[in-house]
Amino acid sequence: MKEELIVSGKHLPDIYPVLHLWHWEISLYLFLGGLAGGILFFAAYFYITGKEKEMPTTVKWATIIAPLALAIGLSSLLYDLHHKLYFWRLFTTVRFTSPMSWGAWTLMIIFPLSLIWIGTYMKEMFPNWNWKFKFLNDFEALAIKYRLSIAWLMMALSIILAVYTGILLSAFNARPLWNTSILGPLFLVSGFSTGLAAIMWLSNDEHERKVLSRIDIFFILTELFLIVHLFMGFMAGTAVKLEAFHLFMGGAFTISFWVFVVLLGLVFPVTLEILELKGFHIPKWVPPLLILFGGLMFRFVMVDAGQITRFLY
Amino acid sequence: MGVVLLVTIFISGRELGISGAVRDSVVATANVISPVAAKESTYYGKFLKNGHHPMDNWLDYEVLGVILGGLLSGILFKRIRKPFVERGPNVSKGRRLTAAVIGGILFGFGTRLGRGCTSGAALSGASTFAFGGVLVMVILFASAFAFAYFFRKLWI
Numbered sequence: 001m002k003e004e005l006i007v008s009g010k011h012l013p014d015i016y017p018v019l020h021l022w023h024w025e026i027s028l029y030l031f032l033g034g035l036a037g038g039i040l041f042f043a044a045y046f047y048i049t050g051k052e053k054e055m056p057t058t059v060k061w062a063t064i065i066a067p068l069a070l071a072i073g074l075s076s077l078l079y080d081l082h083h084k085l086y087f088w089r090l091f092t093t094v095r096f097t098s099p100m101s102w103g104a105w106t107l108m109i110i111f112p113l114s115l116i117w118i119g120t121y122m123k124e125m126f127p128n129w130n131w132k133f134k135f136l137n138d139f140e141a142l143a144i145k146y147r148l149s150i151a152w153l154m155m156a157l158s159i160i161l162a163v164y165t166g167i168l169l170s171a172f173n174a175r176p177l178w179n180t181s182i183l184g185p186l187f188l189v190s191g192f193s194t195g196l197a198a199i200m201w202l203s204n205d206e207h208e209r210k211v212l213s214r215i216d217i218f219f220i221l222t223e224l225f226l227i228v229h230l231f232m233g234f235m236a237g238t239a240v241k242l243e244a245f246h247l248f249m250g251g252a253f254t255i256s257f258w259v260f261v262v263l264l265g266l267v268f269p270v271t272l273e274i275l276e277l278k279g280f281h282i283p284k285w286v287p288p289l290l291i292l293f294g295g296l297m298f299r300f301v302m303v304d305a306g307q308i309t310r311f312l313y
Numbered sequence: 314m315g316v317v318l319l320v321t322i323f324i325s326g327r328e329l330g331i332s333g334a335v336r337d338s339v340v341a342t343a344n345v346i347s348p349v350a351a352k353e354s355t356y357y358g359k360f361l362k363n364g365h366h367p368m369d370n371w372l373d374y375e376v377l378g379v380i381l382g383g384l385l386s387g388i389l390f391k392r393i394r395k396p397f398v399e400r401g402p403n404v405s406k407g408r409r410l411t412a413a414v415i416g417g418i419l420f421g422f423g424t425r426l427g428r429g430c431t432s433g434a435a436l437s438g439a440s441t442f443a444f445g446g447v448l449v450m451v452i453l454f455a456s457a458f459a460f461a462y463f464f465r466k467l468w469i
Contacts, residue, residue, distance in 0.1 A: 259374060268381060272388070280388050283395075 025080035032073030037162030038195015044155035057203035162191035197291035265294010330433025332424035340367040
């Protein structure tokens with residue numbers, strides 16, 4: 001056991017010597033937030049580009065996952081709160097310098113927006129669907145009329161949602177592993193890649209899956225590129241950054257990161273996707289399952305490892 | 314197969330095995346469910362001494378590689394099918410699976426008593442001319458021949 005004597009006027013056992021405040025609830029939320037962001041981005045993107053008929057799962061069916069994922073994610077965030085009844089205080093202020101404020105307000109808009117989006121497609125997806133009330137039918141007609149505007153808004157907000165899951169961590173200037181500006185884009189591409197994986201899993205259309213798979217290959221390769229640069233940044237950094245680097249290079253998170261996140265969650269599925277495009281038969285659930293697993297694992301590793309890294313040595 | 318085993322011993326300095334990975338998984342699971350009971354157990358406790366993590370063993374990742382490598386080879390040589398139960402023509406799926414589970418448990422128990430399975434004890438052992446390895450190999454095949462008659466209905 002490594003013992004350490006800390007002399008401090010503060011008695012904060014959850015923060016000193018290492019932060020251990022954030023558990024599975026946060027990792028799960030960051031994963032589901034990115035996943036929902038990815039799904040909604042591609043639904044809006046393919047609608048705006050006029051490929052609604054060509055990509056039915058992306059634009060319609062898969063979007064059902066987004067509000068469900070957000071609901072589960074936000075419930076886990078609420079569960080994590082010590083004073084659960086005070087969550088509404090986030091909505092009493094707008095702070096442009098706080099990622100948490102950005103996230104809270106983005107979610108406040110994108111969550112109902114995703115429900116409206118699904119609502120406009122309910123009759124197309126379930127032909128026997130009946131809204132029962134006249135005002136709901138009127139509202140549906142209005143939403144369908146402004147679907148393009150909704151799509152643009154949803155696309156912009158989904159980028160903010162996915163990127164904020166990373167910036168939320170990188171804003172912690174006292175945690176060297178998180179305090180890097182690469183984390184925002186890294187969580188964005190990872191979230192979009194998991195979103196694509198979920199849509200690919202649901203889709204039964206060969207053409208649609210191929211289109212999504214091509215985009216996903218690009219996102220996974222970008223993610224690998226960003227991971228390499230994340231670690232190069234740590235290598236070129238100060239002693240505390242090197243300490244964070246060593247957690248992943250021989251330290252406690254070496255296997256969970258390189259084997260489970262990078263190899264199993266990125267390199268292997270991208271290899272399978274490339275093989276699939278080359279004409280090999282791949283069971284369609286295998287690459288998405290691995291990507292989703294890798295994405296979840298990535299959040300767990302980053303949240304757990306980040307709390308151990310610190311400036312205090 | 315023999316070459317693979319010899320090369321493994323040459324490169325890694327130890328034999329190739331599979332059953333050790335199952336043991337590590339069982340110990341790790343027991344350690345998560347009940348850490349106190351796992352540490353107090355004579356058998357599990359051995360693998361949890363001095364803060365050692367039971368999954369800190371290359372065998373576990375070798376098995377992961379075997380699964381992924383098998384999948385990749387199946388894809389490259391177009392042998393991938395939908396999951397199915399391999400069985401004899403006169404046996405039901407349930408019966409075949411039950412027999413497989415019972416057989417698996419007995420084999421797993423045997424590997425712990427014999428300190429290794431077909432790959433770890435018999436093949437790796439025999440490839441280094443270890444007497445124990447050769448003995449395991451002979452007994453493995455002899456007992457398979459002896460018991461095959463009683464379980465033939467599962468396959469023919």
